[in-house]
Amino acid sequence: MRLLSSSLAPLALIAALAVSAPATAQEAPAAPAPAAATSAVSPQGQPKLIVAVSVDQFSADLFAQYREHFTKGFTRLLQGAVFASGFQSHAATETCPGHSTLLTGVHPSRTGITANSWFMPGIGRAEKEVYCVEDETNPKSTPDKPVVSAAHLKAPTLGDLMKKRNPKTINAAVSAKDRAAVMMSGHDTDAVYWIGPKGFTTFENRKITKAVEAENAVMARRVAAGDGALPVPGWCGNVDRATPIKDFTIGTYRFPLAAGDFNAYSNGPRIDTATAEMAVRMVDELGMGKDAVPDVLSVSFSATDKVGHAFGTEGVEMCIQMNVLDEALATLFDALDARGIDYEVVLSADHGGFDAPERQKLRGNPDAARIDPALSAKELAAAVSQETGITVKNGPLFYGAGEAGSVWFSAELTPDQKQKVMAALVARLKTNPQIAAVYTQDQIMQWPEPKGNPQDWTMEQKVRASFVPGRSGEVQMLTVRGVVPGKPAPFKVASHGSPWDYDRRVPMLFWRKGMVGFEQPTPVETVDIAPTLAATVGLTAPAGTWDGRCLDIDAGEADSCRR
Ligand SMILES: [Zn+2]
Numbered sequence: 001m002r003l004l005s006s007s008l009a010p011l012a013l014i015a016a017l018a019v020s021a022p023a024t025a026q027e028a029p030a031a032p033a034p035a036a037a038t039s040a041v042s043p044q045g046q047p048k049l050i051v052a053v054s055v056d057q058f059s060a061d062l063f064a065q066y067r068e069h070f071t072k073g074f075t076r077l078l079q080g081a082v083f084a085s086g087f088q089s090h091a092a093t094e095t096c097p098g099h100s101t102l103l104t105g106v107h108p109s110r111t112g113i114t115a116n117s118w119f120m121p122g123i124g125r126a127e128k129e130v131y132c133v134e135d136e137t138n139p140k141s142t143p144d145k146p147v148v149s150a151a152h153l154k155a156p157t158l159g160d161l162m163k164k165r166n167p168k169t170i171n172a173a174v175s176a177k178d179r180a181a182v183m184m185s186g187h188d189t190d191a192v193y194w195i196g197p198k199g200f201t202t203f204e205n206r207k208i209t210k211a212v213e214a215e216n217a218v219m220a221r222r223v224a225a226g227d228g229a230l231p232v233p234g235w236c237g238n239v240d241r242a243t244p245i246k247d248f249t250i251g252t253y254r255f256p257l258a259a260g261d262f263n264a265y266s267n268g269p270r271i272d273t274a275t276a277e278m279a280v281r282m283v284d285e286l287g288m289g290k291d292a293v294p295d296v297l298s299v300s301f302s303a304t305d306k307v308g309h310a311f312g313t314e315g316v317e318m319c320i321q322m323n324v325l326d327e328a329l330a331t332l333f334d335a336l337d338a339r340g341i342d343y344e345v346v347l348s349a350d351h352g353g354f355d356a357p358e359r360q361k362l363r364g365n366p367d368a369a370r371i372d373p374a375l376s377a378k379e380l381a382a383a384v385s386q387e388t389g390i391t392v393k394n395g396p397l398f399y400g401a402g403e404a405g406s407v408w409f410s411a412e413l414t415p416d417q418k419q420k421v422m423a424a425l426v427a428r429l430k431t432n433p434q435i436a437a438v439y440t441q442d443q444i445m446q447w448p449e450p451k452g453n454p455q456d457w458t459m460e461q462k463v464r465a466s467f468v469p470g471r472s473g474e475v476q477m478l479t480v481r482g483v484v485p486g487k488p489a490p491f492k493v494a495s496h497g498s499p500w501d502y503d504r505r506v507p508m509l510f511w512r513k514g515m516v517g518f519e520q521p522t523p524v525e526t527v528d529i530a531p532t533l534a535a536t537v538g539l540t541a542p543a544g545t546w547d548g549r550c551l552d553i554d555a556g557e558a559d560s561c562r563r
Pocket of ligand 1 (some may be wrong): 057095305309497
């Protein structure tokens with residue numbers, strides 16, 4: 001960090017040299033002096049490989065709760081640049097928008113990825129919903145079984161820009177989730193893999209490789225054999241206790257694997273292990289990190305999110321998951337070390353998360369609640385239709401609503417009808433005590449793109465940062481703090497997606513061998529990641545390319561943002 005003004009720099013440099021001189025002289029006479037304030041990107045030069053890690057639903061709260069217990073892969077990251085308060089600054093805190101910010105450096109209002117899925121009421125097919133990485137123009141595609149494409153992503157990723165600079169850059173990604181892998185790698189990619197019905201798979205027009213076949217064979221053997229419960233680390237402590245929810249409980253599950261149950265394997269902690277292994281196989285198969293042209297490997301670990309949704313964030317299940325994640329990170333980093341690759345890591349998350357409200361209520365948070373069923377599209381549409389006397393022939397009056405936080409109106413409505421329906425809907429929403437704010441597209445588009453400390457953003461600023469006219473719903477509805485969408489069911493008790501900081505705040509950790517680490521509690525944004533990494537590989541981009549700013553991750557007088 002450049003904490004001193006330039007006029008003080010020489011003094012500080014002299015002091016640093018004086019302090020380190022005796023040790024240097026005795027133990028390693030030939031060692032170079034500490035980096036001078038005027039040094040380039042890094043005393044080591046550019047890294048050969050950028051490893052961009054996303055841990056899905058890894059909130060700053062989980063990081064704070066578990067960081068003291070990490071002893072494996074996380075250890076090195078905790079010795080790097082630790083930004084404990086990173087922000088997915090926008091309101092729509094879902095997987096696809098969150099992953100879209102990580103390596104593009106722009107908010108979802110510019111990536112075009114406003115949600116995991118949105119509605120196109122005028123689209124000429126039965127399903128009006130469109131998935132964020134689907135090619136809905138392909139007649140074979142449905143939101144549930146999408147033909148996967150990056151076409152909806154409107155901004156280039158870091159990998160795209162590096163490949164444009166030099167086509168020898170290798171840009172690859174892996175995740176259990178298609179949307180995570182696609183959003184982090186972008187448009188110009190060498191290999192992108194995600195978990196399909198039987199194992200890792202890729203785009204329809206690409207073939208899976210020997211590395212994929214090998215990892216899929218390993219997974220198939222493990223699934224066929226089955227497995228017992230996963231170990232509970234001693235440090236889990238008192239999270240290992242049952243919490244009743246209706247007619248079932250959470251807080252005691254240990255992920256036994258029934259022989260042949262690929263679904264259980266791919267939706268639990270074990271899939272993070274496979275993701276790390278697949279990442280290593282990709283490094284070998286593609287020859288990443290070998291030549292002077294830096295490569296980008298994006299790895300999104302999905303299990304933390306899957307465990308969070310299934311069991312909430314504060315039970316033994318999440319503790320077990322944190323341990324498996326720590327091990328998976330070690331699998332990845334140890335393999336890169338063994339290959340002698342000079343790599344730079346960033347680890348962050350697509351969004352945070354919130355615990356099951358039933359458990360929150362038992363633990364000093366009486367305001368946590370399930371969303372009011374009256375806020376579902378079905379119930380709202382029935383009430384608004386009755387009130388206005390307006391109906392449509394096909395489908396509902398509008399789509400989305402409470403669970404989506406966004407409302408798309410039927411294409412059958414005339415402009416006059418739409419105005420009446422919208423007015424009635426907005427008035428109705430404003431009377432519901434679970435609704436914190438309601439905005440229409442016309443209001444939202446009058447607001448400027450937000451800037452400044454993301455912790456202080458208003459609700460309007462958060463909404464603006466993930467709004468795209470024509471794609472986002474024309475009415476945005478935001479629930480009050482602590483409202484969880486969805487009815488509880490076994491393996492489905494908690495979620496995210498709110499504009500509140502438990503869903504927005506994520507850690508941002510940077511590490512490279514030999515760097516001097518530091519802790520920085522001041523809020524930063526995930527859109528800062530792309531310009532920060534770009535600077536370390538000497539990539540420049542025209543002003544306005546990024547919404548974020550370069551963070552100086554050199555703790556000394558050198559500035560990793562200044563070349
Ligand atoms: Zn999720």
